[in-house]
Amino acid sequence: MSVVTDPARPAVVKSPGTPPAKRRRGSFGFNTVSPREKVVRYVLLVFVLLITIGPFLWQLSTSLKGSGEDIYTRIPRLLPAQPTFGHYKEVTDTIPVWDYARNSLVVAVLVVGGNVIGSSLAGFALSRLQFRGRRLVLGLFLATLVLPGEVTIISQYVTVREFGLANTLFGVALPGMIGALNVLLMYNAFRSLPIEVDQAAVVDGANAWQRFLYIGLPSVRGTISVVAIFAFIGAWDDFLWPLIVLTDPNKYTLTVGLQYLSGTFSNNPRLIAAGTMIAFIPIVIVFATLQRFFFKGVEEGAVKG
Amino acid sequence: MRYHRWFTPWVLVIPALTWLLVFNLWPSINTVILSFTNARPIGGGHFVGLKNFETLLHDEQLRWALLNSVIYMVVCLPFLTVLPLLLAVLVEKKLPGITFFRTAFYTPVVASAVVVALIWQWILDDRGLVNGLAEKLGVISGPLPFLSDQWLLLLSAISLTIWKGLGYYMIIYLAALGNVGRDLHEAAAVDGAGPFRRFVHITIPGVRGTMILISILISVSALRVFSELFILSGGKGGPGGRDNSVVMLIQQYSQGFEGNLGYASALSIVLFFVTVVPMLVLARLNRRGAEA
Numbered sequence: 254m255s256v257v258t259d260p261a262r263p264a265v266v267k268s269p270g271t272p273p274a275k276r277r278r279g280s281f282g283f284n285t286v287s288p289r290e291k292v293v294r295y296v297l298l299v300f301v302l303l304i305t306i307g308p309f310l311w312q313l314s315t316s317l318k319g320s321g322e323d324i325y326t327r328i329p330r331l332l333p334a335q336p337t338f339g340h341y342k343e344v345t346d347t348i349p350v351w352d353y354a355r356n357s358l359v360v361a362v363l364v365v366g367g368n369v370i371g372s373s374l375a376g377f378a379l380s381r382l383q384f385r386g387r388r389l390v391l392g393l394f395l396a397t398l399v400l401p402g403e404v405t406i407i408s409q410y411v412t413v414r415e416f417g418l419a420n421t422l423f424g425v426a427l428p429g430m431i432g433a434l435n436v437l438l439m440y441n442a443f444r445s446l447p448i449e450v451d452q453a454a455v456v457d458g459a460n461a462w463q464r465f466l467y468i469g470l471p472s473v474r475g476t477i478s479v480v481a482i483f484a485f486i487g488a489w490d491d492f493l494w495p496l497i498v499l500t501d502p503n504k505y506t507l508t509v510g511l512q513y514l515s516g517t518f519s520n521n522p523r524l525i526a527a528g529t530m531i532a533f534i535p536i537v538i539v540f541a542t543l544q545r546f547f548f549k550g551v552e553e554g555a556v557k558g
Numbered sequence: 559m560r561y562h563r564w565f566t567p568w569v570l571v572i573p574a575l576t577w578l579l580v581f582n583l584w585p586s587i588n589t590v591i592l593s594f595t596n597a598r599p600i601g602g603g604h605f606v607g608l609k610n611f612e613t614l615l616h617d618e619q620l621r622w623a624l625l626n627s628v629i630y631m632v633v634c635l636p637f638l639t640v641l642p643l644l645l646a647v648l649v650e651k652k653l654p655g656i657t658f659f660r661t662a663f664y665t666p667v668v669a670s671a672v673v674v675a676l677i678w679q680w681i682l683d684d685r686g687l688v689n690g691l692a693e694k695l696g697v698i699s700g701p702l703p704f705l706s707d708q709w710l711l712l713l714s715a716i717s718l719t720i721w722k723g724l725g726y727y728m729i730i731y732l733a734a735l736g737n738v739g740r741d742l743h744e745a746a747a748v749d750g751a752g753p754f755r756r757f758v759h760i761t762i763p764g765v766r767g768t769m770i771l772i773s774i775l776i777s778v779s780a781l782r783v784f785s786e787l788f789i790l791s792g793g794k795g796g797p798g799g800r801d802n803s804v805v806m807l808i809q810q811y812s813q814g815f816e817g818n819l820g821y822a823s824a825l826s827i828v829l830f831f832v833t834v835v836p837m838l839v840l841a842r843l844n845r846r847g848a849e850a
Binding site: 286394430462507 | 584784822
């Protein structure tokens, strides 16, 4: 199914006249883009950029505007006239934002770890090893995809409460630690590896564990990074589930803590803006650093499922 | 041919299978059981028969929530099936700097719904960016109550959902566009078809399957909306609680001394049916379309 992309990912060198030896997947057009088309494309790109990034910039700008500055002017000003980091300090002094961030991080690390280990083990077994009941297990994983998570969220809470984990960070992380979708993604990724490789390894005396570790895993790194990135983002951004599980303000994750911002500081949007930026910037850094793996995983077909 | 001991696969599958049974399968069964009880968030509760379901029938807030969900879905569907496809076509060609644009377009997806809702709350404030600009341009005389009017609040949340979803569906389309034959485009271009006709007659049929998948994803996620409406309405569900979604109602009943997990479970069952029906309809449409 999936087309093997160039592992080295060579930089595209535009040499006019000579068509590239191998055209890159995903470009339907022709080897040259006319200058006019180029201009139109960039204008549209910048337009969409303003729509998608504009609100974040506006919030960043608000968070940096001095207390004496009029933030309600009819003519909006993007650049702060009296830039200050004071609001960031004020927010972190009033609300334990750093504790919230640490709590979010604890949950996210647990969820990423659980998903990477749990789903690659299961995905490998389901796609590379023959055993009775394999189809049944696979069917079970597929069936749960139909079920929206919110439908079972109440009884999931009851289960976590029975374990004595209500109002704990571990209780927040636990149910999401091995996602059915991730198991299927890993299953798909392992399946695209030719079976002959396994057979050759068997001839060489490799056991199942060695085949998993030295043959399977290295070839699905793209999908693993997609699973890890999505697990991290999902856990960091999740709101409803921690809102239900956590009652103790000391244990709040960032998203749950943030919703109190608007209540506490409703008269000063600068402070709310500073608080949201503290929650937003880490995830942007994580994503911007890892986007290379993410888009590579997309090309490998990890998103299609 | 087997090259492993019989229990090896099971050892590898057991962790994931345990999670599936404990946190997916059992809760689905337990939701049904709980819906016949009056279980409380702190524990306890007993069997109450069909009482919760009788309450459902007379729950005015639920009626509003269902209406809101339908509006949400109907408005989101056309925008989120079409706009992300256009975006995907736009970022498909590997121009210099395209990775930056792709990443930037994906940023709203990566950000937490809580964060973006707080940002929009400020933009849509009575004295925020949108009202300020509109007044300056003389489009309106007084601020529009984006966050306090029942219908404007719903519309604001819908726009937020659409804005946040653009990048997500763009990426799915982008992956699908890679599989659309380039030869077809070249042949059509040789025959004199312009970009628009190639889009309509080659690109759209080429991503048809993905389009169906995406419309299923959009419908289901529109019916499951929570964070956007919750934050924009300040957790109150709008004037008179008329801007609640079904999930917001579930959350309300999940907490506090007034909480009732039994009723919340009955609401969950309603949610299950309203999300599964459009899924089945669209899947069926897909099958029929594929046969034709």
